[in-house]
Amino acid sequence: MKINKKQILSLMILSCFVLTSVDTAQAFSFKKNKNNNAQSVNTNKTKPVNNKIWESETPPYTNEVHSVFTMNDCIENAIRYNPSIQASIFNEDVYKSRVGQAWANYFPVISAGLDLSRSGDKYIGGGPGGVATNQYITMGYVPNISANMLIFDFGKTKATADMAKRLYEANKEDTKENINLIIYNIKATYYNVLFAQAQVKVYEDTVADFQLQLDQAWGFYRYGTKPKIDVVTAEYNLGKAKLNLVRAKNILDVAKVQLSKIMGMPEYTNYELSDQLTLNLFDITEEEALKTAIDIRPELVAAQKSADAAKMNLRAMRREFTPNLGIYGSYRGGIGDKYNLQSGQIGVGLNYNALNIWRVKKQVDEARATYNRAKAQYEDVKHNVYFNVKKNYMELETDREAIVIAKLALDQAKEQYRQVTGRYKAGVGTAIELKDGENTYLNARLDFYNAMLNYNTTAASLEREIGIPLKHKDEKVINIREEDL
Numbered sequence: 001m002k003i004n005k006k007q008i009l010s011l012m013i014l015s016c017f018v019l020t021s022v023d024t025a026q027a028f029s030f031k032k033n034k035n036n037n038a039q040s041v042n043t044n045k046t047k048p049v050n051n052k053i054w055e056s057e058t059p060p061y062t063n064e065v066h067s068v069f070t071m072n073d074c075i076e077n078a079i080r081y082n083p084s085i086q087a088s089i090f091n092e093d094v095y096k097s098r099v100g101q102a103w104a105n106y107f108p109v110i111s112a113g114l115d116l117s118r119s120g121d122k123y124i125g126g127g128p129g130g131v132a133t134n135q136y137i138t139m140g141y142v143p144n145i146s147a148n149m150l151i152f153d154f155g156k157t158k159a160t161a162d163m164a165k166r167l168y169e170a171n172k173e174d175t176k177e178n179i180n181l182i183i184y185n186i187k188a189t190y191y192n193v194l195f196a197q198a199q200v201k202v203y204e205d206t207v208a209d210f211q212l213q214l215d216q217a218w219g220f221y222r223y224g225t226k227p228k229i230d231v232v233t234a235e236y237n238l239g240k241a242k243l244n245l246v247r248a249k250n251i252l253d254v255a256k257v258q259l260s261k262i263m264g265m266p267e268y269t270n271y272e273l274s275d276q277l278t279l280n281l282f283d284i285t286e287e288e289a290l291k292t293a294i295d296i297r298p299e300l301v302a303a304q305k306s307a308d309a310a311k312m313n314l315r316a317m318r319r320e321f322t323p324n325l326g327i328y329g330s331y332r333g334g335i336g337d338k339y340n341l342q343s344g345q346i347g348v349g350l351n352y353n354a355l356n357i358w359r360v361k362k363q364v365d366e367a368r369a370t371y372n373r374a375k376a377q378y379e380d381v382k383h384n385v386y387f388n389v390k391k392n393y394m395e396l397e398t399d400r401e402a403i404v405i406a407k408l409a410l411d412q413a414k415e416q417y418r419q420v421t422g423r424y425k426a427g428v429g430t431a432i433e434l435k436d437g438e439n440t441y442l443n444a445r446l447d448f449y450n451a452m453l454n455y456n457t458t459a460a461s462l463e464r465e466i467g468i469p470l471k472h473k474d475e476k477v478i479n480i481r482e483e484d485l
Contacts, residue, residue, distance in 0.1 A: 059265035067271040074186050074263055081264030082182055088175040095168040102161035108149040115142040146330035151348075154322035155315070163312035170305035176298035180464055182262060187460035189259045194277045195453040196252035202445045203245040209438060210238040216425065230431040237435055277452040279403055281473040282459065286393045289466055293389045294382065297467040303381040307374040314367040320360045323352050385465060392462040399455035406444075406451040413444035 059081045061067060069077075079085060150157070214234035220226035253269075260266050284292075294300065329346040420437035423429030463470050 059263075059268065061265055061268040061271075063268060063270040065270065068274050069271050070274050071187065071190050074190055074259065075183055077263040077265065078182050078186050079179060082262065083264060085175070085179055085182060088171075088178045092168065092171050092175055095164070095171045099161060099164040099168055102157060102164045105150050105153070105157040105160075108147045110145070110147045112145040113143070115144075142332065144330070144332040146328070148326055148328040150324055150326045152325045154319055156319040156322065156324075159312050159316035159319060163309045163316060166305050166309035166312055170302045170309060173298045173302035173305060177302060180298055180467060184460050184464035185262050186259070187463075188457050189255065189262055190273065190275075191277065191453050191456045191460070193252065193255045193259055193273055194275060195449055196248065196255045197273070198277060198449045199446065200245065200248045200252055202442060202449070203241060203248045206241045206438065206442050207238065207245055210234065210241045213424070213434060213438075214238050217431065220427065225427055226431075233431040233435065237438070277449060277456060279400070279452065279455060280459075281400075282396075282462075282470040283473045284470055286390065289389050289393055289462065290386060292468065293385050293466045297385050297465070300378075300381050300385055303374075303378040307371070307378045310367070310371040310374040314364070314371045317360070317364045317367040320355075320363065321357075323350050325350050388465045389462070392458055392465055396455065396458045396462055399451065399458050403448070403451045403455055406448040410444040410448045413441045417441035 059077070214231070214237075217226060217230040217234040221228055221231050256269055256271075257266065260268050325348070327346070327348050329344070331342075331344040333342045417437040417440065420429055420433045424431075424434045459470065
């Protein structure tokens with residue numbers, strides 16, 4: 001096909017549209033990347049692996065292989081395999097794509113088509129039998145292409161893109177908050193497993209003690225120094241201790257299943273934890289905790305970004321009253337005996353796109369109300385963070401004091417149990433004294449472990465409210481030895 005001057009002109013118009021669009025996109029992309037450098041660094045600290053790895057990775061653990069996990073191992077497994085975190089990461093990509101969709105208004109809109117037709121004239125007559133003596137039939141097609149590109153819309157597109165960008169940044173903070181919550185759940189469940197393990201150990205020791213007491217009661221009964229009621233009492237105590245042990249083991253199994261679920265591998269249970277409940281002091285004051293939470297708590301930052309997005313939306317709605325400035329061009333050609341037609345045009349236009357002043361006015365009112373609501377929600381989140389930080393900090397101090405008191409009560413209960421056991425072995429104590437001493441010692445041990453559980457769980461909750469892990473002090477409040485328990 002022969003290309004004439006008008007076709008060359010149309011091709012030049014489209015080339016200008018494309019080149020201008022590419023330059024605009026690169027400029028916007030550079031501006032966006034420049035503004036997001038610092039935030040990308042923070043996000044990389046949160047994500048240990050990228051999306052492609054997360055899509056292909058599955059937990060490598062099977063119940064045929066035994067593992068020993070530290071708390072850090074459990075946290076790493078959760079960050080890598082928990083599907084909730086993966087969903088949050090992919091949701092970021094959804095909001096990121098909307099930023100590009102907003103800037104797409106500055107790209108050309110191209111339309112193209114091809115009309116194919118058949119036409120002609122037929123003349124009948126002049127021959128015997130009415131046979132046609134002359135006919136004119138032809139085939140032809142008419143290709144056409146047109147393009148429109150926005151040049152300037154008085155900031156409507158920029159405001160919409162800024163809103164999409166703030167929502168994307170807010171969603172990134174939501175991902176951090178989700179990771180923050182899952183880390184807290186890992187720690188709280190991890191401590192519950194440790195407490196359940198300690199509880200099983202307490203009841204195992206109790207079963208062993210009551211079995212020994214039953215043997216002693218039978219011996220005393222055979223020699224006639226103790227009545228049979230002591231034997232019956234010892235048998236009852238042993239049976240109840242075994243029942244408590246069964247229940248404690250069930251609680252441990254459920255806690256491990258819960259931990260496996262949070263780690264993202266609910267079917268894997270053939271593991272044990274390497275740590276024990278401990279008492280660690282934290283190097284942070286209440287004022288520092290509050291300031292840090294206000295500055296970096298992901299939930300609070302996300303609320304601020306959402307309020308900024310609402311502000312950008314209000315700005316975009318206000319600019320709906322402005323027209324659009326654009327450039328347009330088209331080419332239409334024809335091929336065929338009767339379709340050898342060619343035309344083209346190029347121009348610049350200033351226009352409104354279906355402007356409804358009343359609707360725009362109400363959309364502005366809605367955007368303003370949405371912005372005010374977002375600001376109020378930010379203040380509400382800020383107040384909640386402030387309250388929760390103070391509450392957890394005060395509870396942490398109370399739980400620390402409770403551990404000290406529980407340890408003193410444990411030492412006294414252990415000494416009391418040692419004395420009543422010695423009295424019973426010497427034949428001067430009663431079964432009731434022995435049972436009371438055993439129950440007091442058992443409850444003191446459980447109270448101490450429960451105080452340790454509450455302290456560590458509150459510390460994990462405070463870390464969640466602040467948004468970062470707490471630093472430990474080297475100072476020790478009490479020395480906890482296994483033989484003291």
